[in-house]
Amino acid sequence: MPSNIHTSHRMVFLLPASIYIVLVVVIAILPAMSASTEEKALEVPPVTPLAAWGRELYREKYNCVVCHTQQIRGDVRRRNEVDGSVPVLAADARFGLEGPTTAEEYAHQEAPMLGTQRTGPDLMSIGIRMPSRQWHYWHLYKPQSVSPDSTMEAYPYLFSSEKPKAVGDAVPEKVELIEGLGYDGDELWATPEAVAIVEYLLSLDRPLARKNR
Numbered sequence: 262m263p264s265n266i267h268t269s270h271r272m273v274f275l276l277p278a279s280i281y282i283v284l285v286v287v288i289a290i291l292p293a294m295s296a297s298t299e300e301k302a303l304e305v306p307p308v309t310p311l312a313a314w315g316r317e318l319y320r321e322k323y324n325c326v327v328c329h330t331q332q333i334r335g336d337v338r339r340r341n342e343v344d345g346s347v348p349v350l351a352a353d354a355r356f357g358l359e360g361p362t363t364a365e366e367y368a369h370q371e372a373p374m375l376g377t378q379r380t381g382p383d384l385m386s387i388g389i390r391m392p393s394r395q396w397h398y399w400h401l402y403k404p405q406s407v408s409p410d411s412t413m414e415a416y417p418y419l420f421s422s423e424k425p426k427a428v429g430d431a432v433p434e435k436v437e438l439i440e441g442l443g444y445d446g447d448e449l450w451a452t453p454e455a456v457a458i459v460e461y462l463l464s465l466d467r468p469l470a471r472k473n474r
């Protein structure tokens with residue numbers, strides 16, 4: 262008698278088992294393998310302990326993640342028919358963001374902070390757009406000192422008039438005093454927390470592909 266799915270015990274077992282194995286390979290194993298090779302190809306640098314601390318402060322203590330996203334959006338309606346590339350959505354392009362973020366750029370970001378609110382600009386490439394540490398200190402101390410129309414809140418408590426103690430790699434840094442800060446003391450120091458947050462911001466230097474890493 263020819264084997265029949267309705268009558269053969271072997272077929273009743275083998276058919277669903279092989280479908281299951283094929284699905285596991287296609288849905289889980291192949292995508293995982295290609296994701297790990299893409300990450301390797303881009304050589305995404307690991308996050309340093311200092312930047313990792315900054316990321317924790319950014320996410321949990323100072324809630325920067327509430328107002329900022331880290332996902333530069335593409336405008337699929339304007340996709341280039343020839344090469345398939347997608348331009349940046351106009352709302353993100355106004356901050357000089359070039360090229361939508363891609364999945365592999367989130368490598369080592371163990372909790373990708375895509376964000377929800379775009380109250381402030383997307384920060385995924387802030388390390389490229391604003392590479393100056395001093396600028397970030399001025400901006401955190403008083404955002405309006407460098408972005409006059411900014412509605413971002415100030416974080417003066419991340420700074421101190423006396424030199425604070427270092428915490429691990431987070432060595433306090435002296436802030437150059439500019440007029441816009443409205444600070445009349447002699448010295449202003451970025452605390453270890455401010456140093457860590459800025460280290461994290463500078464590590465956000467996507468898109469990686471553009472940097473030819």
Ligand code: HEC
Nearest residue numbers: 323324325327328356380381382387408411412413414458
């Ligand atoms: C209440 C909302 C809000 C919070 C909270 C917030 N920001 Fe902002 N942020 C803004 C706005 C609004 C701007 C400026 C937009 C503009 O200049 O048009 C901005 C600008 C910035 C910029 C400059 C970006 C650029 O392209 O010019 C950086 C960097 C930044 N914020 C970092 C942070 C960090 C770090 C924290 C947490 C310590 C934080 N922000 C918390 C709203 C916020």
